Amino acid sequence: MENCIFCKIIAGEIPSAKVYEDDDMLIIKDINPQADVHYLLLPKEHYANIVEMTDAQAQTLAGCIKKLSAMVDELGLKDGFRLVSNKGKHGCQSVEHLHIHILGGSQLSENMA
Ligand code: 5GP
Numbered sequence: 001m002e003n004c005i006f007c008k009i010i011a012g013e014i015p016s017a018k019v020y021e022d023d024d025m026l027i028i029k030d031i032n033p034q035a036d037v038h039y040l041l042l043p044k045e046h047y048a049n050i051v052e053m054t055d056a057q058a059q060t061l062a063g064c065i066k067k068l069s070a071m072v073d074e075l076g077l078k079d080g081f082r083l084v085s086n087k088g089k090h091g092c093q094s095v096e097h098l099h100i101h102i103l104g105g106s107q108l109s110e111n112m113a
């Protein structure tokens, strides 16, 4: 998708700190971390959010999360983590390419909003 910053990162047109890549997804470090460990899981296929997601994209995303679950130790998340996907204005989504924030590395707040 033209003018999508995450599509440009996936295409290698914008540099990023990649921690994992396969045919379906990229995991990168967030440029403005909100926790000691803050990654972004980016599906390679462009769609804006979970409301726009097709059944096939949902299946792929589920597979990505399953793969993530096998990597938590090496990603520095062995004591736990939080997955967040912001959608729309109330969710404060700023990049319209679905992404899952992966937060952890130390004790997170109980307050999620
Ligand atoms: P949102 O607000 O849409 O849920 O999250 C977008 C996230 O993307 C933010 O946490 C922001 O720091 C991150 N981000 C924005 N631009 C870039 C970039 O160019 N590189 C990386 N690695 N992260 C980015």
Ligand code: ZN
Pocket: 001, 004, 005, 006, 007, 008, 045, 046, 047, 096, 097
């Ligand atoms: Zn995109």
